[in-house]
Amino acid sequence: MHNALHPFKALIKQHCGLLLEGIAEDRLHKALQTAARVENKRLEDLLPMLQQNEELIKDLVSQLTVNETYFFRENAQLELLTQHLLPRWLRLKGHHPPVNILSAGCSSGEEPYSLVIALEEAWGEQAADLFQVAGGDLDRQILRKAREGLYSPFSFRGVPEPLRLRYFESAGPHFQLKPPLRHRVTFHELNLLAAHCPAERQEYDVILFRNVSIYFDTDTRLKIQRKLAEMLKPDGFLIVGSSETLANDLGVFTLVEEQGHYYFVKGQALLPPSYTAPRPLGITSGTARKRAATKPPRATRARSAAPPPSPPPQGEKKAAPAPTPSARTDDIVQRLLNQESHLASQQLDQLLAAGHHVREARLLKAWLLGNRKQFADALALVEAQLRVEPWWLDALVLQGLLHKWQSQFDEAEKAFKKAVYIRPDCWPAHYYLAQVCHHGHKSALASRAYKAAQRCLQGQEGAPTGLEVLPLNLNRSDVVFLIEHQLARLAHTPTPGVQERE
Incomplete structure (x- = not known):
């Protein structure tokens, strides 16, 4: 079916630029099925209609856009x-x-x-x-x-x-x-x-x-x-x-x-x-800057894609199997990355009610609550999970972020330090540790943490994070640029007279 969607995807990209991949393809398929029913047409007959009727394609696009937002965002x-x-x-x-x-x-x-x-x-x-x-x-x-x-x-x-x-x-x-x-x-x-x-x-x-x-x-x-x-x-x-x-x-x-x-x-x-x-220090020419900018933003998730299911024997027709809990967890993470938090929240509640993938569902629920500024509830979920798994990297990084978002920099620093201790190549943890140290006026510690993140990222297009499910939408090129810029600023920051606390 996805091959049949290619001409529709190309038409929509030409019309308004939207890229429809992953779960966005599912939205497109459902929207096309609805349009076919309304017009009493077969799916393949819709393409020439869309090509000739701008009003029809506008109505289709209205069903494809992501409209997850809230007041005073950023x-x-x-x-x-x-x-x-x-x-x-x-x-x-x-x-x-x-x-x-x-x-x-x-x-x-x-x-x-x-x-x-x-x-x-x-x-x-x-x-x-x-x-x-x-x-x-x-x-x-x-x-x-x-x-x-x-x-x-x-x-x-x-x-x-x-x-x-x-x-x-x-x-x-x-x-x-x-x-x-x-x-x-x-x-x-x-x-x-x-x-x-x-x-x-x-x-x-x-x-x-x-x-x-x-x-x-x-x-x-x-x-x-x-x-x-x-x-x-x-x-x-x-x-x-x-x-x-x-x-x-x-x-x-x-x-x-x-x-x-x-x-x-x-x-x-x-x-x-x-x-x-x-x-930035490491990207000095305009050409190199633009080359670094050509990669579209992507999530820093380390999960590999599951292999495709085997096809049924020839001639045998089977109903499509219900998605597995793990597939639903991946779908939830993708929804969070696409800022479809309302749908993600509903799916998380379903997982928790069914008792499937409870640890991941709790973590993602805490992420959602934190983004809604319900910090007490979010921390309660994370800390409950850390009592069971005190060394789970995702939970430690999220614990640090929840404290960081509340400007509780000492507590955030402890969580991120524990995270980099158990996973030294987790560059997001180093990066966030540098940020909270910088905010806490610990310039030397911030500089060391920025350099650690820089070492993890240097020369690696797919630098590992060690994170399983946490939906961090950090763009690698942006982070490299920001690290180099902050290191340049810190290099001109006077060293404080009092020794910084480790």
Whole structure:
């Protein structure tokens, strides 16, 4: 069946750039079956219809996009934008015309609405005059939901309760953004690979394109970068997801590091006064930088694929077997990597209820809870598992991350040190250990840990992690780049007078 999907996958990639592999192929198959029933056609008859009918292909794409998001996701980037980048724009340009901001790939609207709330918090009543915010997405169905501004409690896992109460009204079991703020965002269809873009959608000062490029290959990302450059005014900001930095450094924009975060700039006027090109030590030429950036983001999982099942004897027809628990665990991890956490949560609950793969299911459940900031419940699950398996690498790394996310750097340091003790080639553990030591102002320890991670990664395209199931979406090229940059900064950090604690 998957061979029969190839022409459909090629058509969708040509239309909007989406890569449909793995479980995304299953979504495509189900969507095509639904379309075939609606049109009363055979599957093979759908292809020419899709090729000739743009409305039909748009409806199909609406069933294929991943719309897992929540309010104030990667909030540190929004804080950088509201506290540093936008004030710089206003100082340079003045208050007129207003700053025009686009959330590209806005999904169900949480990102542009988060931005509107953040602007209201920073500028009060002036925000309505100073800023114009738009959201654009491929998915026409999800845009209808975005315009409603109606959300379940699941969308608020990154929102402090006082903030939700201030800006949202109860609507049964849901919450709806209050009309004055809801009406500040305009939504429209946006296909960044479309041949033409209306003129009114090419005049942006800031574009957020976060956690979207992971669904595109390098050639498609380059085309999209050029389109975004056309849509930005001569001086503008482009902000991508924090894990997508190097994969989007393709020579179209200038990469800038500020306040520990990365973003891109078009033009020179908006560069910070202290700007220096963040060129890594080991990748000095532009050609080498681009070569490192050509690998799409991928997870750092060490699990090998299971062999394909043997075909049934010739002439014998069998129903497709139910997926095994281990296959379901792999599927759950892939859903988490694809940010489909709601479906992953449902599958985890099914596994736990059935008593299958309990250790893995508990760990993945703790990962989900941690990402929802339910840290006490997440730590309880991890620590219960560590009482049974005190040397399980995945659990130790997750324990360290849960403490790190709460800025409990001493506790995080202990967990990561234990992890690298039992698995010295676990480069994510070395990398996270370096980060928490850096945050804890232990420069010498941070430098040693960064160098250890660097040694593990050096010259190895598939450097092992030792991790079984933890869904770390760390891009190797990004990590190499960040390590070299941080080592360069640490080299110029004065050694503290007091000896650092090991």
